[in-house]
Amino acid sequence: MKLGNFLGKLKGREKEEPKQFLALVLTDEVVQAAVWSVLEEKTEIIAIGTPVEWDGDTGTTSELITAVDATISNAVEGLSQEPNEVILGISHSWTDKDGVLGVKREFINKIRKELDLKALGYVTITDSILSYLKMQEGTPTTGVLIQVSRDELELVLVRLGHIEAIETIGRGDDVVEDVTEGIARFKIMENLPSRIILFNSMHNLEDIIQNLLSVNWQTQFNFLHLPKIEALSQDVTIRALSVAGGSEVAKSLGFAVSESVPAGPGLAGPDDLPARPGPNGDPQPEPALLTAEEIGFINPKDEPSSPITTKPPFVMPKLKLPSVVFPTLKFNLSFPKPLWWFLGGGFVLLVVLVFWLIWILPKATVIISVVPKEIDKEVELTLSGTDTSINFADRIVPASIELITESGEKLIETTGKKIVGNSTKGEVTIYNRTSTVKTLAKGVTFFAGSLKFTLDSETMVASGSSSNDYVGKSTGSITSSSIGAEYNLPPGTEFTIASFGKDSYVAKNDAALTGGTSEEVQVVGKDDQKILVKELTTKLLESIKNKSSQDRTPGIGIYLIDNSVKVDDASYSAKIGETAKTLTAKLTIKVSLLRYKTDDVTTLVNSSIDQAVPSGYIRADLPSTVELSASTVDDSGTTVRGSAKVKVALLPVVDSSHIQSLIKGKQASSLENILVSSVPGYVRTEIVVNPRWIPTRLKSIPLNPNNIIIQIASSL
16 A cells, blocks of 8 residues: 555545536637636636637638637646536627527537537626626626627627617727717617726727727717726636636535625526517516526418299190170071171181280290399318319319429529638748747737738747847748738838737738738629529429410319429529629429319319308309319328318399289389399399280280299399
8 A cells, every 4th residue: 555545544535626617708709718616615717728719700610629629728738637517608699589599509519529528508708797797896787898809899788787788780990980880779868877898808909998088978979977998808708707607507506605696697597598678678587597408418144044933834725715605686687607607706716816915925034133142152172182083071072283393594693792802921020028939829810900910830939038129039921811901011010919918929020011902892692592592483483383274174173382382403603602793593393283173173162052052042153263272281292181262143032923923914114113122132124025026015024924934143
């Protein structure tokens, strides 16, 4: 047994070393890690890693993982423990009302898998800083908090620790204009807090503060006093996450933490990120802890019809001549016997003729036009590709579904704009004012005022001398971080290096830095492809409809299911962001087309409509209007459930015998007054009297009601 172990047993087990945790800040510009622990009931920072830059707009997941690995490795270097439990501090832009955005969630999940990290929760950078400031100052913060990044400014209006408004402004050439625009968007009627607080993890904010101090903000906005403008330290983001965020995590893990940390803003809750104030200024709810599982860390007029009458067809009745008794007359005249027969027969024939002309011969068809009553009915039906006959019980009509393919192309002008050009390049002399050799890694940032350059390759600089500030030096090549002629700098320009002060490292260029150019070009906008696909899809769908209509078979109905359109293949002449004045898309779409027998639908609809006809009406002999609409297509693509909207005209049922008795023997001019009160919806009457040779002045409705045909017709 070793002596150390033996003494350890004699003296008792030494106090176990406090457990350590990681804190990791993630933005689209920089990542930074720190190690923290709970010591004497307080969260304290053990070590802080070097911030590592990356470009969230163009960088890949592997680049992000490399940057995170580098800053964590730097933070844990020399520590006896290698913690893997981490709290995350993320930008407000990485979230929405439902929590972490899907793309950012994937980033975080891949970081966890690749680096074997266990996420304890997350908090927005703004919330952790507000909590940290309260812990440092003793009171909740009131002011305008501005997070400065490379491409944008995030302005947060805070009163007594509560966020009232958040505005994000894209960075322009003038930071004063950017801040002015952001404050103007707050649309706050009361006085604004007289304090402006800036923070950033990478950039020197001194120039921005000087620009903001040169403005009389009281003349532009409702500040009670001229606001105090200050900047937080560059490491405030990681410190706030470790101390303020760490307190909340420690409590949730069961640690005794005496430091009073405000309930909000703290770590986000288990359901979502703290809700921001809405347009009406409603206060946001207090945030709470969001677990790792919640952010993704876990191992779908025609010819009238036959007369409407209740009488049977007319049958010629047998005639029974009346008995005629002639009185006995005594004349002294004497006629021959045949003459008497002639006179008697003539009289009988005359009577018969008169009877025939008045009672039997005249016939009339009376067409009464009425305004039809319309009913609308929606009949649910199923068009089935597997059934072969109509199923009235289940309202199934046999049909077939065809998949129609159509291809085409279309060209539109692009709408995007982009600045392109060349980066500035050149050499600088790097001076080491420290007493140790310094190796600068590839990609280290050089600053000339607000202009940023990066070192092209790893460069070693010899140590300096106490007698000469510029003894340790080396030459290195740098490239501007962006394009534009403003990066072309004259000889003798002095550069600061990364976050080092000039008393440690500095650089100068002996020759001018050249090559920087920029110009605006037309590129494919982010919505151009979507717009083009939408327009081309509409065009191809219309083409399919036209072809289907021209190819229609008599008696076969077609129905194009618009919502079944699918893009089968798509190609574009340029990608989003590429330089191009026009964009061409070639597209192939597929759409389902129904074919069915129109008689089948009519038969099914008629059986349903007949049940809906109200009492006292019958269906008019007019074509029904049928509109088909499909609602769902089953997974097999052979059955479509939809509906048929039907509009049917109804005519009133009239008592033909009653009408005949009312109008018999009447003149046409008197019929209107009789029929208005007897026939619902009466409009007019048309009368056809036969035979046609009867003189007009003698034409009237026949006296014999059996010779009157009544027809009810639609006035439409």
